[in-house]
Amino acid sequence: MTSHPPRPHRDVVSFVRRSTRMNESQTKAWERHAADFVIDIPHGEMDTSVADGTEVDWAAEFGREAPLIVEIGSGAGDSLVPMAAGRPEANVLAFEVFEPAVASTLGRIGRAGLSNVRVALVDGAQALAKLIDDGAVTELWTFFADPWHKKRHHKRRLVGTDFASLVTAKLAPGGVWRLATDWEDYALWMREHLDHHPGLVNVHDGWAPRLAERPVTKYEAKGLAAGRTVHDLTYRRADAPQD
Numbered sequence: 001m002t003s004h005p006p007r008p009h010r011d012v013v014s015f016v017r018r019s020t021r022m023n024e025s026q027t028k029a030w031e032r033h034a035a036d037f038v039i040d041i042p043h044g045e046m047d048t049s050v051a052d053g054t055e056v057d058w059a060a061e062f063g064r065e066a067p068l069i070v071e072i073g074s075g076a077g078d079s080l081v082p083m084a085a086g087r088p089e090a091n092v093l094a095f096e097v098f099e100p101a102v103a104s105t106l107g108r109i110g111r112a113g114l115s116n117v118r119v120a121l122v123d124g125a126q127a128l129a130k131l132i133d134d135g136a137v138t139e140l141w142t143f144f145a146d147p148w149h150k151k152r153h154h155k156r157r158l159v160g161t162d163f164a165s166l167v168t169a170k171l172a173p174g175g176v177w178r179l180a181t182d183w184e185d186y187a188l189w190m191r192e193h194l195d196h197h198p199g200l201v202n203v204h205d206g207w208a209p210r211l212a213e214r215p216v217t218k219y220e221a222k223g224l225a226a227g228r229t230v231h232d233l234t235y236r237r238a239d240a241p242q243d
């Protein structure tokens with residue numbers, strides 16, 4: 001009988017490994033813009049994990065001190081780029097694990113002529129935990145996170161109680177977490193896990209109105225075309241003063 005060496009321990013992650021093959025325009029965008037906008041993070045066991053002990057000087061990476069907005073799972077940058085363009089006063093940092101999507105994002109950043117965006121090709125949950133100071137995030141965006149429908153996969157959902165505790169630690173006083181999903185069961189799951197989290201307050205005491213600055217992305221359009229309802233949610237760090 002063949003014996004296999006023990007497999008390295010892999011944490012449960014909210015994404016699947018996919019081919020990293022880029023098309024021609026993505027390759028060009030990468031070559032042209034990666035040096036300016038991609039932050040290299042030393043990786044650990046997986047190429048999307050963050051090596052222990054890594055520290056990043058964000059002000060140096062952005063070339064300035066500014067309020068920090070973080071997006072996790074930015075995909076091809078469909079929301080990131082127009083929303084960052086509308087927030088020139090903020091440093092906007094995106095974490096995305098899928099390299100071709102990051103390359104598309106770079107093309108968009110270049111075409112929009114933005115200087116306030118940086119992208120890191122890394123697991124955003126780990127990066128938030130390891131690389132971002134407590135209380136440093138003025139806004140966190142998680143739009144159309146992978147729904148992981150099957151019950152046995154629910155543990156892979158990005159949004160849950162543990163992640164909410166992490167977000168609570170990282171949000172600045174008065175900081176907000178904006179979410180959107182086109183999957184009803186995930187939307188309800190979010191309410192179930194976040195509404196009663198001691199570190200968060202549901203700003204609208206229910207569903208949030210659609211965030212005006214959030215463009216309709218391909219994921220949202222697909223959900224709407226399939227007859228699904230899109231839900232937005234906004235939470236604020238619990239110790240922040242109320243409106």
Ligand SMILES: C[S@@+](CC[C@H](N)C(=O)[O-])C[C@H]1O[C@@H](n2cnc3c(N)ncnc32)[C@H](O)[C@@H]1O
Binds near residue numbers: 101
């Ligand atoms: C369904 S797509 C939505 C993309 C984008 N937010 C949009 O609305 O167009 C979810 C994205 O999250 C990324 N993702 C999932 N888990 C992640 C994680 N832990 N860190 C970084 N990216 C992640 C996936 O690779 C994928 O690109």
